[in-house]
Amino acid sequence: MRTWDIFCSVIDNYGDIGVSWRLARGLAHEQGAKVRLWVDDLAAFQRIRPEIQPDRAQQACEGVTVCAWRQDAVFGPPAEVVIEAFGCTLPEAYVADMAARAAPPVWVNLEYLSAEPWVTAHHGLPSPHPQLPLTKYFFFPGYTRQTGGLLRERNLLARRSEFLQHDIVGYWQSLGVPAPVPGEWRISLFAYENPALAELLDAWSGGVDPVTLLVPEGRILPQLAKWLGLNALQAGDAIRREALQVQVLPFASQDDYDRLLWACDLNFVRGEDSCVRAQWAARPLVWQAYPQAEAAHHDKLEALLAMYTEGLDPLAAQTVRDAWRRWNGVPGAPDMAACWASWRTHRNGSRSFFWTLS
Ligand code: TRH
Numbered sequence: 083m084r085t086w087d088i089f090c091s092v093i094d095n096y097g098d099i100g101v102s103w104r105l106a107r108g109l110a111h112e113q114g115a116k117v118r119l120w121v122d123d124l125a126a127f128q129r130i131r132p133e134i135q136p137d138r139a140q141q142a143c144e145g146v147t148v149c150a151w152r153q154d155a156v157f158g159p160p161a162e163v164v165i166e167a168f169g170c171t172l173p174e175a176y177v178a179d180m181a182a183r184a185a186p187p188v189w190v191n192l193e194y195l196s197a198e199p200w201v202t203a204h205h206g207l208p209s210p211h212p213q214l215p216l217t218k219y220f221f222f223p224g225y226t227r228q229t230g231g232l233l234r235e236r237n238l239l240a241r242r243s244e245f246l247q248h249d250i251v252g253y254w255q256s257l258g259v260p261a262p263v264p265g266e267w268r269i270s271l272f273a274y275e276n277p278a279l280a281e282l283l284d285a286w287s288g289g290v291d292p293v294t295l296l297v298p299e300g301r302i303l304p305q306l307a308k309w310l311g312l313n314a315l316q317a318g319d320a321i322r323r324e325a326l327q328v329q330v331l332p333f334a335s336q337d338d339y340d341r342l343l344w345a346c347d348l349n350f351v352r353g354e355d356s357c358v359r360a361q362w363a364a365r366p367l368v369w370q371a372y373p374q375a376e377a378a379h380h381d382k383l384e385a386l387l388a389m390y391t392e393g394l395d396p397l398a399a400q401t402v403r404d405a406w407r408r409w410n411g412v413p414g415a416p417d418m419a420a421c422w423a424s425w426r427t428h429r430n431g432s433r434s435f436f437w438t439l440s
Pocket residue numbers: 093094095096097098099100101129130194272298332333334335336337339352353354355356357372
């Protein structure tokens with residue numbers, strides 16, 4: 083059994099802790115590893131894993147020792163494998179202890195996921211420490227065999243099938259949402275603020291297909307409230323505008339969020355981890371890349387689009403490209419009304435309108 087220390091600093095949002103937790107849990111469950119997960123913001127962690135108690139210095143969760151990464155934290159001997167998630171910078175004293183070990187730990191910098199081609203050349207590169215006898219290696223997750231791949235629990239696809247066969251009716255009941263009527267779209271929305279939202283909501287409300295929009299609490303709610311003519315929205319709110327039924331959900335645990343993705347006909351996702359989970363859900367998706375300065379995220383978008391649409395029939399591929407580009411503010415893309423008009427025609431298309439990884 084190897085020992086692992088995973089360090090995670092939460093910058094904003096939930097992607098950093100989402101991926102770090104997934105990795106920690108997977109190592110403990112599936113590899114029998116002894117894992118400590120050091121997190122500097124346990125309150126953010128609690129949002130995706132409600133059992134976490136933000137004020138505790140140390141706690142066990144699903145076989146992982148979760149440790150508060152504070153100024154006064156006592157790290158003890160470093161583990162055999164050390165993961166520095168997303169360049170979070172390890173404490174100096176801890177790095178010195180790593181160097182003092184008879185066998186220096188394997189030190190890995192876990193990077194952000196991208197489909198961009200340059201990732202292949204950077205995955206696995208070493209970075210020797212300038213003073214100490216230590217080397218850090220860069221690990222790039224990715225979509226090709228030349229990268230580090232993606233996290234997926236061993237039983238995920240079996241759990242998804244089981245859910246869709248046996249649990250879906252109960253799932254809608256548990257959310258307090260009626261079962262879908264024929265022809266209805268169930269759509270989940272997890273998004274950053276987005277100028278294209280209003281035109282999409284207009285298209286859904288004024289359209290012929292009933293749409294139920296399921297929105298976990300988060301950054302998009304003020305914009306959604308504004309479109310609805312309300313001051314604010316909160317979990318439990320259910321509002322209808324013509325063909326569109328909006329349902330605000332509490333922010334779910336990671337496992338419950340998977341169920342939402344599995345249950346919906348279309349998922350709007352963002353960042354990195356929810357995008358991957360929507361792919362494992364094998365449902366159509368619209369991705370909003372994490373916005374970066376000088377629209378650097380548009381390169382990321384185009385890189386994933388190129389892979390995602392490979393093998394789709396040409397009309398479906400164009401529809402996906404248009405919708406993803408508009409949703410990400412790429413100039414020249416048709417508006418969401420046009421995108422939606424085209425999207426709905428593919429509902430029963432013979433070719434899959436999504437892309438799964440195996
Ligand atoms: O929250 P994000 O926007 O995270 C972002 C990105 O990862 C970005 O690249 C990074 O730089 C920035 O954080 C700091 O989106 P992401 O990556 O999809 O992570 C969301 C996590 O939250 C994911 O693990 C799924 C989880 N989640 C829940 O557990 N419950 C929910 O109800 C929802 C909507 C999400």
